[in-house]
Amino acid sequence: MASVMTAMQPLEHIMEELERADGLGALQAASEALCDHYGIDHVVYHWVDSAGDQYGCGTYSNAWRARYLEQNYLRVDPVILGCFQRFHPVDWKRLDWSSKAAKAFQAEAITHGVGNQGFSVPIRGPNGQFALFTVNHSCNDAWWADWTEAHRRDLILIAHYFNEKALEFEPERTPEQSQALSPREVDAMTLLAMGYSRAQVADTLSISEHTLRVYIESARFKLGAMNTTHAVARAMSRGLIVV
Amino acid sequence: MASVMTAMQPLEHIMEELERADGLGALQAASEALCDHYGIDHVVYHWVDSAGDQYGCGTYSNAWRARYLEQNYLRVDPVILGCFQRFHPVDWKRLDWSSKAAKAFQAEAITHGVGNQGFSVPIRGPNGQFALFTVNHSCNDAWWADWTEAHRRDLILIAHYFNEKALEFEPERTPEQSQALSPREVDAMTLLAMGYSRAQVADTLSISEHTLRVYIESARFKLGAMNTTHAVARAMSRGLIVV
DNA sequence: TTTTCACTCCCCAGAAATAGTGAGGAGGCG
DNA sequence: CGCCTCCTCACTATTTCTGGGGAGTGAAAA
Numbered sequence: 001m002a003s004v005m006t007a008m009q010p011l012e013h014i015m016e017e018l019e020r021a022d023g024l025g026a027l028q029a030a031s032e033a034l035c036d037h038y039g040i041d042h043v044v045y046h047w048v049d050s051a052g053d054q055y056g057c058g059t060y061s062n063a064w065r066a067r068y069l070e071q072n073y074l075r076v077d078p079v080i081l082g083c084f085q086r087f088h089p090v091d092w093k094r095l096d097w098s099s100k101a102a103k104a105f106q107a108e109a110i111t112h113g114v115g116n117q118g119f120s121v122p123i124r125g126p127n128g129q130f131a132l133f134t135v136n137h138s139c140n141d142a143w144w145a146d147w148t149e150a151h152r153r154d155l156i157l158i159a160h161y162f163n164e165k166a167l168e169f170e171p172e173r174t175p176e177q178s179q180a181l182s183p184r185e186v187d188a189m190t191l192l193a194m195g196y197s198r199a200q201v202a203d204t205l206s207i208s209e210h211t212l213r214v215y216i217e218s219a220r221f222k223l224g225a226m227n228t229t230h231a232v233a234r235a236m237s238r239g240l241i242v243v
Numbered sequence: 244m245a246s247v248m249t250a251m252q253p254l255e256h257i258m259e260e261l262e263r264a265d266g267l268g269a270l271q272a273a274s275e276a277l278c279d280h281y282g283i284d285h286v287v288y289h290w291v292d293s294a295g296d297q298y299g300c301g302t303y304s305n306a307w308r309a310r311y312l313e314q315n316y317l318r319v320d321p322v323i324l325g326c327f328q329r330f331h332p333v334d335w336k337r338l339d340w341s342s343k344a345a346k347a348f349q350a351e352a353i354t355h356g357v358g359n360q361g362f363s364v365p366i367r368g369p370n371g372q373f374a375l376f377t378v379n380h381s382c383n384d385a386w387w388a389d390w391t392e393a394h395r396r397d398l399i400l401i402a403h404y405f406n407e408k409a410l411e412f413e414p415e416r417t418p419e420q421s422q423a424l425s426p427r428e429v430d431a432m433t434l435l436a437m438g439y440s441r442a443q444v445a446d447t448l449s450i451s452e453h454t455l456r457v458y459i460e461s462a463r464f465k466l467g468a469m470n471t472t473h474a475v476a477r478a479m480s481r482g483l484i485v486v
Numbered sequence: 487t488t489t490t491c492a493c494t495c496c497c498c499a500g501a502a503a504t505a506g507t508g509a510g511g512a513g514g515c516g
Numbered sequence: 517c518g519c520c521t522c523c524t525c526a527c528t529a530t531t532t533c534t535g536g537g538g539a540g541t542g543a544a545a546a
Contacts (some may be wrong), residue, residue, distance in 0.1 A: 087368040087410050124367035125330040167330050195473030229472045230438030239327040454524050
């Protein structure tokens, strides 16, 4: 249980390497180092971006990665689907593998060298960023249960550092931080995001609907949005409004 | 630097208590225990929910909490605004305190016993859940820098556990994940959030605009939204779509 | 002091979204 | 085998939003 608290030099060394990492290659190297350190088959970091864009690094075979992307397994993979609704790290056994697609997916994964046991830590960043840190191994249930229990805390922390570095190295994936909205514009966007119509927003803010329109338009302009819905979506994803 | 890795019995004890916690009171107790353990002024967990709903526990005075809620400081607090855009834990000094509102807010916080130094860990869960774990103290910059550097890893981990427990105890705060959107509905919401008009979305999805409308309406119904903008906002804040 | 910016108000025509119906086929699940 | 959800298409009338204009105040920044 107390693994995080006990001295474990090689892990400490890997963590320090990770903190000093200055490129995506370092994450790949860290994945491999972690595999060696723990004596497990695979360590993988998988960033699942906005429009189904993906980025990852880790020790899965290139063939399996290619196949995964090519088949768009993103929309089938129970690990992705399950972790997206969770906060807790999760053992793969607790996911829903019942669908036909999931079973086929699993079978194919195993033929590509993916182990039967897995443990994934969901990680979330700003603007809806989502990633998974996964450790994977081929072994029996009891051994895996002991191992994951023993290293749970380490894995949470390592997952956090992986994501921290990935965000750092890929700033273009969390794009421009545009100019801020004026208070009135924030009010307008916020109320619109809450489902109020323009008339209701104007009424709530005690201004004419014409005036409100000016705010919406200027907010739309500042956010580079094509319409109100777009503007609200951008304001939300940039954290300019909290709804 | 290696604090997480070194034996530190009292912290270990607190963490184990936290893991066994079975109610919100336990988080409050853990906050106080952490204050004692570290010898700092405040430890606070603050859940900032979708609709501006808030829940928190920690060692701030009741007067300050009441004031914060009453004044709706959520929309002013640079800690909230800054952390919402970040993944890294952040020292309060690195936030933007330049606005007049922020300065007034800070001054008032200090009169309510909040320390001049702060360090906050942003945490995100499913469905757009967002929370902050903050440690706060009154001291000079050098001491604080040393302290936060020394305990950074612990704090990340403790923040994770606080949120894990908070999510566990408050399932009703992430309720209406019940109604997932169908794939087509997700497509529609996503493209609308990207600024496409209905005609463009229909074209992109290669369906008639009439069909598209059915998706938008059913999505709106499932999300309990009053209009398209509202539906998109809800879908985003619940993490159903990623833009 | 000048200039910029946020805030407020107004008109109009055309484009877009919404509300109320309707119906048929494909596929999964008990 | 029904039952269900999902996907697809259609019509009409009404409401709401958008994109062009223009104009005045006050506060803050340059």
